[in-house]
Amino acid sequence: MEGAVLLVFVHGFKGDAKKTFGTFPERLAHILHQTHPQWHIDAVVYPTYATRGAMDRTVTELVAWINSEVDARESSFGRQCMVVLCGHSMGGMIALDAALALQSTPHAVRGVLAFDTPYLGVHPHVFKHRISATYDTALKWGAVLAPLTGGIAARFAARNEEDASRRAAWIGAGTALAAGTAIAAGALFTRNDVLSDAYTWATDHLAFVGNLWDVDTLHARLDESYRRAVPYHCFHTRLAADARTFILPPPPDSAHVPHFTALDAAHARDEIEAHTGMFRESNGAYYSMGLGTYSAY
Template structure:
């Protein structure tokens, strides 16, 4: 029977179809060369809203994946997709996409979700080896399974504060002139605090004489204001003004799992058990800053956090650490930049080493009896996009 390995890519928080760049096809070609007896396909899960309940997002993704796998099983004329599947899947997730991937694997093998599970941990005996779709491995890229490193905030907060403070200051004069009240910027002028790294809702260009002016008035008067991270200024979105803080809350709900320490540890424990008991591959290739990351020592907020392990993710200890591999970026100046540039060679000198490490892991996980039993025509060049599968 002809066998197929599907590499399914899942973007992270506020990501999209461009998150992985040309990486999916590059990795597919590398894996195909290393596993010539089976067909290797690469597909990206279409852009999805990274807001609301994470468990609902995982359920939707599972349904989507099942439909794709069923189509491939029919194409391969598999007699029994659950007992002897012709298709196995590697879930490849970037950032929060790695958590979606892990929760999907755990849902398929235990019919329990991390977020909704009432028990403190998922027992090994609850794993189901007759899974559909069959998950061969979960390959994560810079996924904060144990939360985001404190250095991300410490090294970036000063820049985030300066950008937001400047934007608020521009709005303060307008509000005072109209209402004669103290604005947020005025009240916090002498209170230097880092702002939350929340992405802003999409904004549309508007003529300066229209909504742009009203937007500034509404913002300064205490309307809906979102402060974006990564150096983006504070601004107002016309379509979101009636939604109030529900927009912010909805996105916080999606990433809220990163603030639930017990569930983070539970997920890591469950994935480790899945790896050991069902031989499901699991790894996290995490970014670490290299030559361009020089901590200042001038007493500033940035200089107060010094260390040679500047990573986007918190790192595990003990045996779990063996499954995590560092991916050094010698060009990135900060953790967030390295996190976003993983799949772009011009911004990540370690791109090709990253691709090679991913290839080796997938080949290692898939070099098994299932692979050896593959028969039929060998396929050396085959790639599909998410709208073709």
């Protein structure tokens, strides 16, 4: 049966439409065309958008853009166009929200492919390791986020009472954040621009990134996708040396476990490098990721 497929790639926080995915969209389109030559397959990257303010506004804009793109293609091809959304990092959250919004419309999304998307949050070890790495990172994250640490840790622990190691990880992250706050406070005595810089950074981005701290909403998104049978799959990085991950995977007894696949990131020194380098061909899992993405549906 002939058809048209629109693959839409959505970048994540502070991502870039021209840089985030590299040649991966073309690779996935090529794999699909090799196996389904009768289909017209078009891979596009959603234009760069501002990762600030309320995330639901970005979702609304993406939904409108998808409707416009599909209408244009169906008018041109004279046949139905299927949509698959592919999101990196927080782009996967936006993609799944858009899929839920479009489910009961003529342009319902056939599936969501996510790449290192923190559907259940970023693993606390990422903050612990990264915050201690550089002064600037400690300064900004510590100054802005340390007041939130206690609340985040308490809510996380409440949902994971059986997992002492995860609670301990949050305590470690909180210690690093507190240290960053102390550095920032000391710097304020000699640099008046530090507080202004931290405040600007926070007001520009915290509303968007703040979605990662809303544990209940994170769980509700996946629960809703499961209830409404919106297909999604998340490929996430895992450090080969010690199995550390950028995202927080679902617990072993979760119904969402089959929707997550770990890919060893042998190329990376830490979780951030693994996360940002997913679509580089130097990533040893790059080619298997393409094949795995295809077979996910």
